[in-house]
Amino acid sequence: MLKIGLTGGVGSGKSTISNILKDKGIKIIDADFIAREVLNIYPKIKEKIKETFGEEFFDNQGNLKRRELGNFIFMHEERRKALEGIIMPYIKKEIDLRFKTYEEAGEDICILDAPTLIEQGIYKHMHKNILIWVDRETQIERVMKRDNFTRKQVLDRTNSQMDLEEKKKYVDFVIDNSKDLISTINQINYIIAMIKKDEGHL
C-alpha cells in the first residue's frame, strides 16, 4: 500500500484537500482528528496535561479547553514541546495502527494528513510527500476569518511551525492553494495520477 504524507501550515488547506481526496474514494488518516481521539482512548494523557499545565485547561465535564490550551502553548516553544512530549507518542502509535488496518483491508493508497509531518520526522516513513503551500498573507487572512483569531494568535501558530518555504525541501510535490479551488483540484488530480503511474516503481 502506498503511504502518502500530506502536510502544510495552519490553514493552508489540508482539510479542504483531504475532503476532496476522500470524495474520490481515497482513505485519509487525519492526525488532528487523532489528536482529539487519543484523549478519550488513553485517559492518562489528560492526567499528564493537568499535571503539567493545570486544571484551568479543563471544563466542569473534564473536557480539554482546546482553544485556551492552544493559545497558551503556541506562545512559547517549550510549552508546545512539553505538550508534544505528552501526546505525540500516542498519536504516532494510532497512525501506525490505522495504516496497518487499511493495508490489511487491501487498500492500495492511503493519505496521512498531518500538520507536523516533517517536524516529527514522519515524512521519512511515507512513499511520497505532498505540501499544501499558500502565500503567508493568504494563510493569515484565511485563519483569521475561519477561527475568528487575531493576527497575533495566527502568527503564534505559524511561528511555531516550520516555514512553508523550508518545508518545500522535504517533499516530492507542492500544491499552490493560494488561488481558487478549481486550480487546486487540477493540481491534486495531476499529482495523484503521477503517483499512481509511478506505483510499480515505489
Ligand SMILES: CC(C)(COP(=O)(O)OP(=O)(O)OC[C@H]1O[C@@H](n2cnc3c(N)ncnc32)[C@H](O)[C@@H]1O)[C@@H](O)C(=O)NCCC(=O)NCCS
Ligand atoms: C493545542 C491543541 C489542543 C489545540 O487544539 P485546536 O482544536 O484548537 O486545534 P487543532 O488540534 O484542530 O489544530 C489546528 C492546527 O494547529 C496546528 N497545530 C496543532 N498542533 C501543532 C503542533 N504541535 N505544532 C505546530 N502546529 C500545530 C496545525 O496547523 C493544526 O492543523 C491541539 O492542536 C493539540 O493537541 N496539539 C498537539 C498535538 C499535535 O502536535 N498534533 C499534530 C499531529 S501531527
Ligand SMILES: Nc1ncnc2c1ncn2[C@@H]1O[C@H](COP(=O)(O)OP(=O)(O)OP(=O)(O)O)[C@@H](O)[C@H]1O
Ligand atoms: N483555495 C481556497 N480558496 C479559498 N478558501 C480556501 C481555499 N482553500 C481553503 N480555503 C479556506 O481556508 C480555510 C483553511 O483551510 P483548511 O481548514 O482546509 O486548512 P487546514 O490546513 O486544514 O487548517 P488547520 O491546520 O488549522 O487544520 C478554510 O476556511 C477553507 O475553507
